[in-house]
Amino acid sequence: MAKTIMIVDDSASLRQVVSISLRGAGYEVIEGCDGTDALKKLTGQKIHLIISDVNMPNMDGISLVKAVKAMPAYKFTPIVMLTTESQDAKKQEGQAAGAKAWVTKPFNPPQLLAVVQKLVLP
Amino acid sequence: MPTSVQFLWLKGQFNSSLVGLVGGTGIVVAGGRGIVGVMAAAGLVCLGVLADIRQARRCSRSRDETASYVASTEQLGRDVLPVWSAHLESSRAQMEVAVAELTQRFAAIVDRLDQTLKTPLHGNQEHGLAEIFEQSNRELQSVLDSLHSAMESNRDMHAEVQRLDRFIEELQQMATEVAHIAFQTNLLAINAAIEAAHAGENGRSFGVLAQEVRKLSGVSGETGNRMSQKVKIISEAIAAVHHAAADSAKREESSAVASEAAIHRVLDQFRTVTQGLEHSAETLKQESAGIQTEVVEALVQLQFQDRVSQRMTHVRQNMERLPSLLTESLQAFDESGSLKPVDATALLAELEGSYVMADERATHAGDNTAGAPAISDEVTFF
Numbered sequence: 001m002a003k004t005i006m007i008v009d010d011s012a013s014l015r016q017v018v019s020i021s022l023r024g025a026g027y028e029v030i031e032g033c034d035g036t037d038a039l040k041k042l043t044g045q046k047i048h049l050i051i052s053d054v055n056m057p058n059m060d061g062i063s064l065v066k067a068v069k070a071m072p073a074y075k076f077t078p079i080v081m082l083t084t085e086s087q088d089a090k091k092q093e094g095q096a097a098g099a100k101a102w103v104t105k106p107f108n109p110p111q112l113l114a115v116v117q118k119l120v121l122p
Numbered sequence: 123m124p125t126s127v128q129f130l131w132l133k134g135q136f137n138s139s140l141v142g143l144v145g146g147t148g149i150v151v152a153g154g155r156g157i158v159g160v161m162a163a164a165g166l167v168c169l170g171v172l173a174d175i176r177q178a179r180r181c182s183r184s185r186d187e188t189a190s191y192v193a194s195t196e197q198l199g200r201d202v203l204p205v206w207s208a209h210l211e212s213s214r215a216q217m218e219v220a221v222a223e224l225t226q227r228f229a230a231i232v233d234r235l236d237q238t239l240k241t242p243l244h245g246n247q248e249h250g251l252a253e254i255f256e257q258s259n260r261e262l263q264s265v266l267d268s269l270h271s272a273m274e275s276n277r278d279m280h281a282e283v284q285r286l287d288r289f290i291e292e293l294q295q296m297a298t299e300v301a302h303i304a305f306q307t308n309l310l311a312i313n314a315a316i317e318a319a320h321a322g323e324n325g326r327s328f329g330v331l332a333q334e335v336r337k338l339s340g341v342s343g344e345t346g347n348r349m350s351q352k353v354k355i356i357s358e359a360i361a362a363v364h365h366a367a368a369d370s371a372k373r374e375e376s377s378a379v380a381s382e383a384a385i386h387r388v389l390d391q392f393r394t395v396t397q398g399l400e401h402s403a404e405t406l407k408q409e410s411a412g413i414q415t416e417v418v419e420a421l422v423q424l425q426f427q428d429r430v431s432q433r434m435t436h437v438r439q440n441m442e443r444l445p446s447l448l449t450e451s452l453q454a455f456d457e458s459g460s461l462k463p464v465d466a467t468a469l470l471a472e473l474e475g476s477y478v479m480a481d482e483r484a485t486h487a488g489d490n491t492a493g494a495p496a497i498s499d500e501v502t503f504f
Contacts, residue, residue: 009428011218011222011427011428011431012218012222012225013218013221013222013224013225013424013425013427013428014425014427014428016222016225016226016229016421017225017421017422017424017425019229020229020232020418020421021418023233024232024236024418054478055432055478083478084428084429084432084478084479085478085479086478086479086480087478090478091502094504095504099504100503100504101501101502101503101504102501102502102504103498103500103501104498104500104501105425105428105429105498106422106423106425106426106429106495106496106497106498107422107425107497107498108422108497108498108499109418109422111499111501115501115503
């Protein structure tokens with residue numbers, strides 16, 4: 001059965017690009033437009049990995065990471081930050097919140113797939 | 123306005139009058155209150171007052187112009203900047219919608235190409251075109267084999283019919299012999315009858331015997347004739363069958379040869395067509411894979427929209443700060459009459475603080491040579 005990955009980003013076109021790469025590799029994809037939307041869609045779903053932007057309206061990526069880590073069902077779900085943020089301070093925030101990897105945009109699809117394959121839950 | 127400020131302002135307005143008054147007083151005192159001194163003093167005071175009036179008019183005009191300028195600047199912030207901001211946001215939103223639509227279309231193309239690439243080259247899911255061709259070849263070859271087998275049976279039948287000819291000859295020979303025996307028997311019977319007649323009364327029974335033998339020879343002769351006729355009929359019939367079989371065999375052989383040649387021709391053409399089809403299908407598959415790769419690359423490049431959208435949002439949010447700063451400046455001028463400069467440094471600092479991308483910081487620093495960043499392989503694992 002195909003593994004499910006959630007992509008969270010306020011840019012619809014970017015979610016599409018990531019979805020194409022993931023579906024091409026055989027993953028199922030769920031999309032969220034910001035942190036709040038992502039949390040709503042997490043309920044009841046088996047998610048093997050989350051890819052999230054940092055700067056989003058309503059709830060940013062760092063807050064989403066903290067919220068997901070506080071949910072018992074998703075405590076061990078790996079989260080990859082995919083963002084234009086380039087400053088080390090922000091990276092450290094992400095690491096402290098519980099993110100597993102930090103990928104900078106514009107991203108290279110094979111590189112993102114390699115990160116996903118390395119971190120995705122079995 | 124505080125009293126001390128009012129006092130100082132008043133003092134500033136009548137500086138020239140005061141100077142004229144002091145000067146005039148000094149002249150009067152120095153001149154011993156003479157009419158000339160008094161007139162000079164009065165003249166000085168008048169000059170001072172005139173200068174003050176002129177100065178006051180200039181100050182008033184300058185103040186009005188300043189107030190007008192400050193008001194117009196405030197209006198710029200209040201009325202014009204929001205329009206610029208709205209245009210910027212509208213452009214950003216339209217670009218986002220257009221790129222999202224474009225991405226969706228490209229995504230659909232990628233999905234369709236993916237489905238095409240996963241579809242087998244032919245309708246049969248288990249066998250390739252080459253195997254179908256070989257199977258057709260085997261089936262047609264078995265049809266040819268059946269045809270050859272039928273021709274072989276015909277040849278056997280023809281051989282059997284030819285053997286029958288020999289039997290017919292033998293039968294004909296036997297019929298001739300029967301006729302000859304019947305003739306000879308008849309002659310013997312005649313001779314016996316003659317001898318019986320010569321024997322008189324003693325030969326009567328012999329004569330009767332000879333008569334019976336003559337009858338029998340007659341019957342034998344007729345039987346032999348009928349046999350000959352039947353054999354002739356059978357012989358003719360067999361000859362006809364033989365000719366018909368020979369003709370049929372020739373036609374069948376010609377037909378088989380022609381069919382075999384036609385079948386091989388068709389199979390060769392079929393092989394050429396299927397090979398061409400397989401080659402074309404393989405080429406199409408490779409081209410589809412190439413197109414799919416190109417479309418995915420194009421999609422990746424559309425990531426620029428996300429970056430541009432963020433930059434435009436940062437600029438718009440900073441622009442929207444300006445009207446309130448200009449309004450504060452106007453209020454301060456209305457209250458105190460003094461101009462409060464807009465803190466451009468603080469505004470720029472706010473803008474810089476909103477940046478998330480390295481190229482934003484580069485542009486802020488005046489480096490306009492930095493283009494869009496390249497696709498990044500930068501990954502940090504925690």
